[in-house]
Each structure stands twice: as structure tokens, then as C-alpha cells.
Amino acid sequence: MTETLGTRSATHEVTNQAPPLAPYDASDDAALLEGLRREGAGWAEDDVRRVGRMAGGPEAQQWGEDANRHEPSLRTHDRFGHRIDEVEFHPAWHQLMRVAVAEGLAGSVWASDRPGAHVARTATGLVWGHTEAGHACPMAMTYAVVPALRHQPDLAAVYEPLLASRVYDPGLAVPTTKRGLLAGMGMTEKQGGSDVRTNTTVATPTGEDGVYTLRGHKWFTSAPMCDLFLVLAQAPGGLSCFLVPRILPDGSRNAFRIQRLKDKLGNRSNASSEPEFDGTVAWLVGGEGRGVKTIIDMVNLTRLDCVMGSATLMRKTLVEAGHHVRHRAAFGAALIDKPLMRNVIADLALESEAATALTLRLAGATDRALAGDESERAFRRIATAAGKYWVTKRGPAFTAEALECLGGNGYVEESGMPRHYREAPLLSIWEGSGNVNALDVLRALAREPGTLDALLAELALAHGENEHLDRAVARLKEDLADTEEAQSRARRLVERIALALQGALLVRHAPPAVADAFCATRLGGDWGHAFGTLPRSVDTASVLTRALPSLA
Known part of the structure; x- marks a missing residue:
């Protein structure tokens, strides 16, 4: 029998692949x-x-x-x-x-x-x-x-x-x-x-x-x-x-x-x-x-853009991963209907929202500091350096996990995910690597006492709203009072500052399902540190509905 074009091409029929993401609304967040x-x-x-x-x-x-x-x-x-x-x-x-x-x-x-x-x-x-x-x-x-x-x-x-x-x-x-x-x-x-x-x-x-x-x-x-x-x-x-x-x-x-x-x-x-x-x-x-004093005004603003860039990559790759798992099926069901995949995507969504909330809080502090608000100037001074350290550090791990959600498809250049993955480490290097920013937080605390007051005042706004956050802030205060070998402990201290700030923002402004899950895992220790290790107590459905409504 002569093989027809139709029978030959049947072996190349494309099924079970996600359609192109575009067009989509990047502001649907x-x-x-x-x-x-x-x-x-x-x-x-x-x-x-x-x-x-x-x-x-x-x-x-x-x-x-x-x-x-x-x-x-x-x-x-x-x-x-x-x-x-x-x-x-x-x-x-x-x-x-x-x-x-x-x-x-x-x-x-x-x-x-x-x-x-x-x-x-x-x-x-x-x-x-x-x-x-x-x-x-x-x-x-x-x-x-x-x-x-x-x-x-x-x-x-x-x-x-x-x-x-x-x-x-x-x-x-x-x-x-x-x-x-x-x-x-x-x-x-x-x-x-x-x-x-x-x-x-x-x-x-x-x-x-x-x-x-x-x-x-x-x-x-x-x-x-x-x-x-x-x-x-x-x-x-x-x-x-x-x-x-x-x-x-x-x-x-x-x-x-x-x-x-x-x-x-x-x-x-x-x-x-x-x-x-x-x-x-x-x-x-x-x-x-006066070169450093002159150009430092420029550095503070470019550090804000580094935080923004990492938060953007998180959201972009979360959207890409969510789109893929919604349309891709395995072992009889869409990937997003698999409990473990829902755990991974929900965990990424928590990280993304925390990064976005902190980014916009830093931008707000910039506006108010430039308008003459001294307390916001002091908060911006310490929080920008802490945010630059932590959010940009989370970027590479986040983009790697999002890429993995696409499996082999995510490892192929055409998916765009390798480009995002390669981009992520830059933001933790540009305008001072992790050590530079961690030490800058110590410098601010030592030379500008108002920065500590501003930090604690910000955290106090969420006091009493979440037990994990309250305990984390109490531990942080102990860390801040301990100046022995401060430089060798700088990364741990700055990580705790950033996480406490993110937790406080979410407790004050995010739905309880998001805030409680973030604080329980990042501050309460009920987390395996790899994405996708949220405890059973987390309401992943509510987290996903908020971050990616199409997955609900």
C-alpha cells in the first residue's frame, strides 16, 4: 500500500503540549x-x-x-x-x-x-x-x-x-x-x-x-x-x-x-x-x-531596581510554570491537579508575592523619603540593602524550580526559561554582591541609629497578628543586640531582617491564607526549604486562586 502524506504525518501529531502563553496580561497580579x-x-x-x-x-x-x-x-x-x-x-x-x-x-x-x-x-x-x-x-x-x-x-x-x-x-x-x-x-x-x-x-x-x-x-x-x-x-x-x-x-x-x-x-x-x-x-x-558620597545616591536607586528585577523574574517564571502545568497532563490528569505540583506552584506563589510586596514597599519609602520623611528615609536605607540581599538571592532558586515545572521543555531555549534562569544570578551581583549588601546593613545599623528604630517600628505594625512573626521578631531583636562577630553572622542577620519584613507586610496586607502560610514556613520552620514542601495546613487552593486564578 502506498503511504499517504496523511498517514506519514500522523506520527508527528502534537498533543499534550501547552499552547503559547502570549497574549496574556502581565499586570493580572x-x-x-x-x-x-x-x-x-x-x-x-x-x-x-x-x-x-x-x-x-x-x-x-x-x-x-x-x-x-x-x-x-x-x-x-x-x-x-x-x-x-x-x-x-x-x-x-x-x-x-x-x-x-x-x-x-x-x-x-x-x-x-x-x-x-x-x-x-x-x-x-x-x-x-x-x-x-x-x-x-x-x-x-x-x-x-x-x-x-x-x-x-x-x-x-x-x-x-x-x-x-x-x-x-x-x-x-x-x-x-x-x-x-x-x-x-x-x-x-x-x-x-x-x-x-x-x-x-x-x-x-x-x-x-x-x-x-x-x-x-x-x-x-x-x-x-x-x-x-x-x-x-x-x-x-x-x-x-x-x-x-x-x-x-x-x-x-x-x-x-x-x-x-x-x-x-x-x-x-x-x-x-x-x-x-x-x-x-x-x-x-x-x-x-566626595566621589562615593556623590554616587551613592545612584547606587541606592539601582539597588531598588535589582529587587524589582528579581521580583519580576519570579512573577514571570511563575506565570510560565502555571500556564504549563494547567495545560500539561501526566498519569491521567493535568499536572496542576497533582497534589505535589499544586504544592510546588503554591510555594512559588508565596515567594513571589512576598518579593512583590517588599519591592513596592521600598518604592513607597523612596517616594516618601525624597519628599522629606526622615523615618521613611531611615527605613529605606536599611530595608533596601536587606531586600537587595535577600530577594535577589531567592531569584536563582526560584527560577530553577519554575523551569523544572516544565521538565525537559523548560530546559530548551525556545521555552525562554533558560534565559530567565541565566538572568537571575546577575541581580544578586549587580550593585554589590551578597556580602557587600549584608555588610552594608551592618554599616547602616552602626552609623545611622535611626535605621534600627525605623526597622523595628515597621515590624511593630504587625505585632500580635501572627505568632510565628512575633517569635521571629523577638529572635531578631536578640540578634540585633548581639554584636559579637557580627561580620561573620551578617548574612544570617540580614536574611532574618528581610523575612521578618516580608512576613509583616503579608500579615498586614495579604489574605490570611497567604500570610499564615508564609509565616509558618519561612518564619515558623514548618518547611523543608526546597520549594514544594508546604505543610498540609496550608490552604493551597486559596493561595493559587489569588496568584493564578486560572489554576483554581
């Missing part, structure tokens, strides 16, 4: 929307929802895929041999950037005096981040550069309006001729890393007021296509902060020699470079010797 309203930015909900629908659309999801498959490339010279040091990106990268700038993820928040503006930006980032993580880097740096630049009012007057623009204007040109600017930062050097006080880049005064030339090599400068950079260098008066434009006011190219692009584990869509400075023209920002 009760924890996020409640936090948005609670932290004073309910006025932005319509925009956040609009961006969430756009982020989950097939077009935006494809932009994320394309931007990572077609990585940026470095062109050091043009065809005639002129040094140009330009980085070329796939069109998908520019599409992502264009939307992100237009939706206020760069510097536009600084042009608004509306209460809750930083919360609105953070919530927008939590949903737009479902597309792709790499382009969040230049968004974060442009957002964070403004308060540092304000240490030099004459420079801020020139550049801040352009940094606050919602127009994406790529390409190198005289900054003041562009419709919008992006900014980066150059801090670390190969011999020191996080220990920036050992930097060897030298800044030499030119004789013109505030103008220097730089000579040295930076080890990890991301997004080198930005228009401006804040750079640390050793001036005669000590380590100082400088503004370095790629293009000088006369239209010539500043000496910004990109030696190579880093070959990174993840974050592949975003170029990270090693630039060399040799006669590079720079303008002093703040006084000589």
Missing part, C-alpha cells in the same frame, strides 16, 4: 495592583494595566526573544580606520528601549512631583520586565543618575531635562542637541571590584574650572552606548565623581575606547564593556574627594 494602590500610586493603575497587556502580547514577547538571540556587537573602527567605538543592536532592542523610555522607566519620574511617582515607575517595571531583562539596565542607570548629578547644579540644569525625557533618541550626538538622553556609570576596576576606593583611574585638572582629563581602565561598564556616564577617578583631593559624555560639546568624540564586550552568563541583549580613558574630558560632580 493581585499582589502588584494592591501594592500599587497601597503605596500611593493607584492613580497609575490604568497605565500599569495597559503596559501589562502590551508586555504580554506576542509582539513584545518576540522583541525579548530576538534581542537576546541577536546580541550586540562592537565596532571599534569605521571602514576608513577612524576610531568610533560604537555598539550595534538588533532592531528588537530599540523597540524595547523605545517603549520603556516612553512609559517612564528611565528618568521621567524626576520631572513629576506627584506623590507615588516612584511607586508607579516600579509597578510599570514589574510588568514591562516580563518582556526582557537586559534593557532594564540602562533604564535603571538613567533613573538613578539624576540625584547624583544634582550634586553639581550647573550640570544638572543642562542635562536633567533631557534625562527626564520620554523620547528614546539613540545614536551618538552632542547631548544638548538630542531629544532625550541615557546615562550609565563606570565604577569598578579590575584590581578592586566593589572596593572602589582602590581605583587607579587618575583625574587631572585642566585649569578650566571643573574640567579634568581622565586616564585609566574600567572593568565593567554596561550599556556603553549611553550618552553620559558618571565615573569614579582619583583627583588630587581623593576619589571623586565625574560626568563623562561620549560626544563633546564641539561635536568631537570623547576618548572612550571600548576594548571589548563582556561574554556574560546572561543579560546577553545588553552590552557590557571595558572602556579605557586616555585624555578623556570629564566634569567634576560634587567636590573632590
